[in-house]
Structures are given as C-alpha cells and as structure tokens.
Amino acid sequence: MNKHLLSAADLSAADVTRVLDTAAHLAAVTDRAIKKLPTLRGRTVCNLFFEDSTRTRISFELAAKRLSADVINFSAKGSSVSKGESLKDTAITLEAMGVDAIVIRHGASGAPWRLAEWVDAVVVNAGDGTHEHPTQALLDLYTMRQRFPSFDGLRVAIVGDVLHSRVARSNVLALTTMGAEVTLVAPPTLLPARVETWGVTVSYDLDAVLPKQDVVMLLRMQLERQRAGFFPSLREYARLYGLDARRLDAMAPHAIVMHPGPMNRGVEIAADVADSIERSVIASQVSNGISVRMGLLYLLLGGPAVAGEVPR
Amino acid sequence: MTRPEGGRGGAQVTRPSGRQTRRGGAVLLRGGRLVDPAGGHDGQHDVLVRDGLVAEVGEGLDAAGASIVDCGGLVVSPGFCDLHVHFREPGREDAETIETGSRAAALGGFTAVCPMPNTDPVADNAGVVEMVAARGREVGLVDVFPVGAVTVGQRGAELAELGAMARSAAAVDCFSDDGRPIREARLLRLALEYVRAFDAVVADHAEDASLTDGAQMHEGEVSAILGLQGWPAAAEEMVVARDLLLAELTGGRLHLCHVSTANAVELIRAAKARGVRVTAEATPHHFTLTDEAARSYDPVFKVNPPLREKTDVEAVRVGLADGTLDAIATDHAPHAREDKEVEWAAAPPGMLGLETALALALTELVEPGFLTLAQMVERLTAGPARCRRLPGHGGPLAAGAPANLAVFDPAARWTVDAGRLASRARNTPYHGRELTGRVVHVLLRGRFTVRDGQVTR
Numbered sequence: 117m118n119k120h121l122l123s124a125a126d127l128s129a130a131d132v133t134r135v136l137d138t139a140a141h142l143a144a145v146t147d148r149a150i151k152k153l154p155t156l157r158g159r160t161v162c163n164l165f166f167e168d169s170t171r172t173r174i175s176f177e178l179a180a181k182r183l184s185a186d187v188i189n190f191s192a193k194g195s196s197v198s199k200g201e202s203l204k205d206t207a208i209t210l211e212a213m214g215v216d217a218i219v220i221r222h223g224a225s226g227a228p229w230r231l232a233e234w235v236d237a238v239v240v241n242a243g244d245g246t247h248e249h250p251t252q253a254l255l256d257l258y259t260m261r262q263r264f265p266s267f268d269g270l271r272v273a274i275v276g277d278v279l280h281s282r283v284a285r286s287n288v289l290a291l292t293t294m295g296a297e298v299t300l301v302a303p304p305t306l307l308p309a310r311v312e313t314w315g316v317t318v319s320y321d322l323d324a325v326l327p328k329q330d331v332v333m334l335l336r337m338q339l340e341r342q343r344a345g346f347f348p349s350l351r352e353y354a355r356l357y358g359l360d361a362r363r364l365d366a367m368a369p370h371a372i373v374m375h376p377g378p379m380n381r382g383v384e385i386a387a388d389v390a391d392s393i394e395r396s397v398i399a400s401q402v403s404n405g406i407s408v409r410m411g412l413l414y415l416l417l418g419g420p421a422v423a424g425e426v427p428r
Numbered sequence: 429m430t431r432p433e434g435g436r437g438g439a440q441v442t443r444p445s446g447r448q449t450r451r452g453g454a455v456l457l458r459g460g461r462l463v464d465p466a467g468g469h470d471g472q473h474d475v476l477v478r479d480g481l482v483a484e485v486g487e488g489l490d491a492a493g494a495s496i497v498d499c500g501g502l503v504v505s506p507g508f509c510d511l512h513v514h515f516r517e518p519g520r521e522d523a524e525t526i527e528t529g530s531r532a533a534a535l536g537g538f539t540a541v542c543p544m545p546n547t548d549p550v551a552d553n554a555g556v557v558e559m560v561a562a563r564g565r566e567v568g569l570v571d572v573f574p575v576g577a578v579t580v581g582q583r584g585a586e587l588a589e590l591g592a593m594a595r596s597a598a599a600v601d602c603f604s605d606d607g608r609p610i611r612e613a614r615l616l617r618l619a620l621e622y623v624r625a626f627d628a629v630v631a632d633h634a635e636d637a638s639l640t641d642g643a644q645m646h647e648g649e650v651s652a653i654l655g656l657q658g659w660p661a662a663a664e665e666m667v668v669a670r671d672l673l674l675a676e677l678t679g680g681r682l683h684l685c686h687v688s689t690a691n692a693v694e695l696i697r698a699a700k701a702r703g704v705r706v707t708a709e710a711t712p713h714h715f716t717l718t719d720e721a722a723r724s725y726d727p728v729f730k731v732n733p734p735l736r737e738k739t740d741v742e743a744v745r746v747g748l749a750d751g752t753l754d755a756i757a758t759d760h761a762p763h764a765r766e767d768k769e770v771e772w773a774a775a776p777p778g779m780l781g782l783e784t785a786l787a788l789a790l791t792e793l794v795e796p797g798f799l800t801l802a803q804m805v806e807r808l809t810a811g812p813a814r815c816r817r818l819p820g821h822g823g824p825l826a827a828g829a830p831a832n833l834a835v836f837d838p839a840a841r842w843t844v845d846a847g848r849l850a851s852r853a854r855n856t857p858y859h860g861r862e863l864t865g866r867v868v869h870v871l872l873r874g875r876f877t878v879r880d881g882q883v884t885r
Contacts, residue, residue: 247654311652
C-alpha cells in the first residue's frame with residue numbers, strides 16, 4: 117500500500133482485500149466488553165475537518181481510540197483557519213506538533229494532495245470537495261462483502277448526483293478494481309463529462325436498471341443542486357430517481373439498499389425503504405465504517421503488518 | 429537558471445571599451461544567422477548598429493571602431509514583442525513590478541511588452557496608462573506599451589475613456605478587459621466601432637461566464653476524475669464566434685487573446701479567409717501543456733483559459749504554423765507564493781512566461797517541425813507588430829530602423845529553475861524542464877539590455 121490513502125485509485129485489488137480482511141479481524145474487538153487494542157499506543161491521529169461531518173469524524177475518532185491512539189480534533193470552525201490561516205500553515209503547525217496521521221476532510225477537491233506535499237505524516241482523505249471519499253468506498257465494499265461471496269460480476273447501481281459525489285467516484289474506482297459491474301443512474305445533467313471512459317454502464321432510467329442489480333446505492337441529493345438548475349424540482353427527482361417501496365419490490369429478492377448518509381428521506385430514498393430491516397444495510401454501513409477505518413489506520417500506522425499478525 | 433552551455437559556437441564577445449557600449453557607440457553583430465521575417469532576411473548577415481539605429485545589414489561588414497560581437501552559431505532577429513503580460517504594478521508589487529517584469533522580459537529576448545490593465549487601480553484612464561508607460565521608460569530595459577481597459581474598472585458596464593488613453597502620452601492603441609470577457613455583445617460592438625476613430629484594436633478574453641462560473645480547469649475526462657468543475661471549450665468558442673461576427677459587422681479591429689481550443693482556431697481561420705479584421709495570439713503553455721497536468725492538484729498549472737487537451741494543443745501549433753494565430757504571447761501572470769501555495773480552487777489562475785517563451789517555442793514548435801525557425805521568429809516579432817502599433821519593433825531591420833535586437837543560441841540546452849528567474853514570482857510550470865534555446869544578447873535602441881545572458885542593469 118501507498119504511504120497515504122488519498123484516492124481509491126491508489127488501492128490495488130490486493131490492497132482492498134487486505135484492508136477488508138484486517139477490518140474483519142479487528143471487528144471482533146468491538147464485540148468484546150473492553151473495545152480497545154494497544155496497537156497504536158503513543159501514536160497521534162489528527163482529525164482535520166474543514167467541513168462539518170460529524171458522522172465521519174466520530175467514526176475516525178472511535179477507530180483511532182479503539183486502537184489506543186491519541187486523537188486530536190481540529191475543526192476549522194473556531195480555529196485559526198477561520199482567521200485566515202492557510203492550509204499550509206495548518207499543516208506545518210500539525211507537523212511541528214508531531215502528529216503521525218492526519219485525517220482530512222476539506223471542501224476543495226485535491227486538498228489532501230496538497231497536504232501530503234507539506235507534511236511527513238500519513239494523510240488519509242476523509243472526503244475532498246466533489247472528488248473522492250475512499251474510506252467510504254472501503255466501508256461500502258466491506259458491507260457488500262458481508263452479503264455477497266465475491267465482487268466478481270457483482271452488479272452495483274449507484275444512483276443520483278454522480279457529478280458532485282465523492283462517494284460515487286471512490287466507489288466506482290474500488291468496485292471496478294475488484295471486478296464488480298457498476299451502473300451509474302442519474303439525470304444526464306448530473307453525470308460527469310466523458311463518464312463513458314469510467315468503465316461503467318450509464319443509464320437515465322432507474323426502473324430499467326433496478327431488477328438486475330445486487331446492490332443499489334443511493335446518493336444524497338442536495339437542494340442546492342435544484343437551485344443551480346440541474347433538475348427542475350426535488351419532487352420530480354424523487355419521482356424519476358427516488359427509491360420507494362414500489363421500486364424496492366422491482367429489485368431482486370436478494371438485492372440490498374445502501375446509502376452513505378445523511379439521507380434525505382422522501383427524496384432519494386423513501387422512509388420505509390431506508391428502515392427496511394431485510395433490505396437496507398444502511399445501519400451496518402455506519403458500524404462497519406469504524407472497523408474499516410481501524411483496519412486502515414492499523415495498516416498505515418502499525419508498521420509492516422500481515423494479516424496473521426493482527427491480534428485476535 | 430543555469431547558464432547556457434554546450435551551444436553551437438556560443439558567443440565569444442570581445443570586450444569593448446565602456447564608452448562604446450553606450451548609446452552612440454557602434455556595435456557589429458558579426459557572423460550570425462539573421463532571421464528578420466519583416467525584412468525578408470534569413471541567412472548569414474552581419475548587422476552594424478550605430479547611434480541606436482541599424483546602420484547596415486550585409487555580408488562581411490567591417491566597421492572601424494565598432495565593438496565586434498561574434499555571433500557565430502547564433503541567430504540575430506528583431507527583439508521579441510509580447511502582446512500580453514501582467515506586471516502587477518500598480519497594486520500587487522509583491523508579485524511583480526514593472527522593473528522585475530522588464531528584467532524577465534529582457535532576459536526572454538523581448539524589447540516590447542504590453543502590460544494588461546487588470547492592476548489595482550485598473551488602467552482604465554490616462555493617468556494609470558501614462559504611469560505604467562513612464563515607469564517602463566524609467567526602467568529602460570524594454571519598451572512598455574500599456575493596454576487600456578475597455579470598460580470602467582473592467583466591470584463590463586460602461587466604456588472607459590478610450591480616447592483619453594489613446595491621446596495620452598502613452599498613446600494606447602489596444603484595449604482589453606483581459607481576465608474578464610466583455611459579456612454584453614452590445615458593449616463590445618460599441619467598443620469595436622468607437623476605437624476605429626483611433627485606429628485602435630479591442631483585444632478580447634473569450635469566455636462565456638455563464639458557462640464558467642466556478643470553473644477550475646478544462647472540462648473533460650480529467651476534470652471529471654479530479655472532481656474539479658469544468659471550463660468547457662465551447663465557452664471560449666462561442667464568444668470567439670460572437671466576437672468575429674461583431675468585428676465583421678462593425679469593421680472594427682479585433683484581437684483574440686490566448687486562443688486555446690481547436691474549434692476557436694478553426695473559427696478564426698474561417699473568419700480570416702472571408703476578410704474579417706482579426707488577429708490572434710497563443711501562449712506557450714497552450715502549445716506545450718495539457719489538462720493532464722492538473723492531476724497533481726498543483727495550482728502552478730491553473731490558468732485561464734485552462735490547459736486543454738492534446739488535440740487542442742496540436743490545433744494551436746497548426747494555427748501558429750499557418751498564420752491563423754499571428755503571435756506568440758506569454759500571458760505572463762506572476763503570483764505571490766502564498767497565493768499559489770493553496771488548494772487548487774483557492775488559487776488565482778496564471779503562470780509565468782517571459783523567460784521560457786523562446787525556449788518553449790524552439791523545443792515544442794521548431795524542433796518537432798511544426799514551425800520553421802523563421803516562422804517562429806515571425807510569430808515573436810512581425811506577427812505581434814501586426815496586431816497593434818509597436819513602433820520600432822518587430823522589424824524590418826533595415827538601415828535607419830531602431831536597433832531593437834535579440835541574439836539567441838538556438839541549440840543551448842538549459843534547465844528551468846524557478847528559483848533563479850528574474851521575475852519576482854516563482855510560478856513557472858516548467859521548473860525542472862530541460863529546454864533548448866537561450867537568449868544571449870538583447871539590444872534596445874542599440875544598447876545592450878542583456879549581454880551574455882545577463883541583464884546589464
């Protein structure tokens with residue numbers, strides 16, 4: 117594996133498998149009464165969040181703490197960043213404080229790449245602009261693997277605002293690396309330029325796609341996209357691309373529903389679909405996120421580990 | 429930058445006595461290949477310079493008392509002319525000044541430069557353009573021909589006092605809101621008509637802002653993968669088309685800045701064929717780099733218009749070769765280090781160009797055979813001098829013409845070192861690149877501004 121995790125494109129199929137396997141071993145820890153391992157004792161992980169994302173920050177924080185790392189939360193609000201300090205100065209400051217890893221969430225695409233140039237610490241991309249969110253992809257793959265024996269030929273539909281979605285980009289990269297068959301479903305205005313080069317199938321018709329899928333992943337649709345004119349109204353969007361009970365019935369019986377959260381109930385996903393105990397794995401995605409981030413931090417910070425070395 | 433070395437011949441300079449290097453002293457450039465497209469020269473000719481003027485051009489010249497400069501293996505040409513630079517003075521002297529910009533220009537072989545008006549305050553009145561021209565004269569390393577703003581404050585609302593700038597001591601004959609397109613077709617139409625009174629030219633930055641609001645780089649496969657909002661080629665091309673039609677309608681003189689797409693080149697080619705009064709320029713970065721460079725997320729590659737695709741780069745090269753694009757202009761855009769050491773989206777667009785233009789043209793246009801050396805020199809001299817009035821520049825180097833000359837080694841290899849540029853800024857995208865071609869001497873009205881690759885003052 118690379119030193120940093122910046123993009124899902126940096127991960128080979130072997131890397132993905134290694135992260136997921138390590139996460140699975142570590143998940144056992146969270147079942148114990150004392151959910152802690154001494155692995156990263158003495159190491160410091162900084163959560164550097166320039167955007168609010170409580171769930172991602174908490175997930176990383178729990179993952180680091182369960183490995184006994186010291187955790188600093190550095191949020192842009194109330195920090196010197198809001199007083200005009202540059203990302204570079206923040207990086208230099210954290211470096212001087214001797215952090216071992218920086219988990220960065222930033223509104224600008226590519227910010228983790230800039231950061232990685234300025235620090236020696238390990239950099240983990242926790243979402244950059246409209247670019248990538250590789251740990252989300254890893255936890256999504258982990259969740260899929262719990263239900264399906266193999267990624268080879270697994271049919272995954274990703275539905276919604278692909279153009280602005282970091283979740284979609286990272287998932288497409290990781291899933292195609294693992295041999296899955298990805299279909300992107302969106303209004304044409306919300307598909308990226310030259311998406312045909314991504315090695316995926318593209319459709320504007322959710323109903324035509326649904327029956328063939330093993331996994332249907334819905335993306336959060338934001339009101340600001342309507343305001344920017346990408347589609348006429350959220351109501352129309354929900355009608356054309358929302359997953360409701362009727363569409364859930366059109367899915368194969370074994371197929372699962374995923375969502376990276378936070379959800380807009382009634383827009384991209386109907387409430388009863390989100391809460392469907394048999395079909396929705398949305399809650400599992402959240403708990404798996406901790407295990408996967410533990411696995412990742414372990415591999416990036418814990419030294420040259422092999423799966424066999426992972427404490428059980 | 430490293431000194432040129434290993435070039436064919438190199439310059440063996442006989443040290444003249446101090447008096448002779450000053451204005452009035454005679455200099456004989458001997459044994460070089462004279463490439464003067466405006467004068468129809470391309471061959472072994474000596475050039476005798478006396479009293480700031482070209483005294484004689486010919487073979488085997490001899491001149492008693494002249495200091496002899498051996499130009500064996502070197503090319504002698506008119507000094508280069510850059511239609512498009514940003515010197516940041518007044519307002520952002522921390523990024524560049526007219527002095528540091530002039531030094532960079534001289535080292536790049538230029539004797540004439542045209543600073544754009546997007547300063548603070550904007551050069552939209554006689555006072556600012558006169559100040560820029562006067563400061564340029566004071567520095568004295570390169571002739572400075574300011575570009576005036578078309579609209580007040582470059583805000584695109586009302587015409588600036590174009591006549592006042594044209595009639596000022598700066599005698600502005602080129603107007604542009606560069607960096608910002610003129611959104612209103614009616615306003616551009618009026619500007620094209622109005623400047624006919626001064627035989628001036630309107631230079632437009634072609635960009636449909638409704639398609640590029642928030643855009644970060646060229647729209648295409650790379651922007652989609654990088655999650656950076658795209659600047660579609662069509663946003664340039666539709667404005668180029670509009671501008672060409674308005675030039676045709678009004679009979680006004682239009683110049684198109686930094687043409688970067690294949691369709692834009694084709695539109696200009698077709699307009700020229702039907703007699704529209706249009707000239708156009710292309711930058712070295714648009715004929716050398718593609719949007720692939722953005723993959724680093726290093727804003728040193730962020731520029732407006734953005735780096736395009738390989739097919740666009742090829743089209744720009746072909747456009748320069750067939751004369752559809754009249755001039756190589758650098759769009760030299762210095763930025764302070766802290767302004768570029770940020771996230772891509774937070775960085776201002778623009779890159780340095782003056783000190784690398786010749787070498788990039790030689791390395792990327794002449795070496796691969798897109799342009800002959802003479803064509804390249806034309807696009808740096810007579811070409812730009814056709815786009816606006818640059819009196820005394822661009823050739824021909826006939827007896828009696830001002831001795832504005834560049835002497836360069838077309839074979840010297842050197843490596844770009846951002847830390848050793850004369851420009852105050854460091855934002856060159858070519859740091860570490862090995863290039864062919866180095867400026868050796870530059871004369872402005874017979875005086876050396878650059879000698880042996882060093883600025884004389």
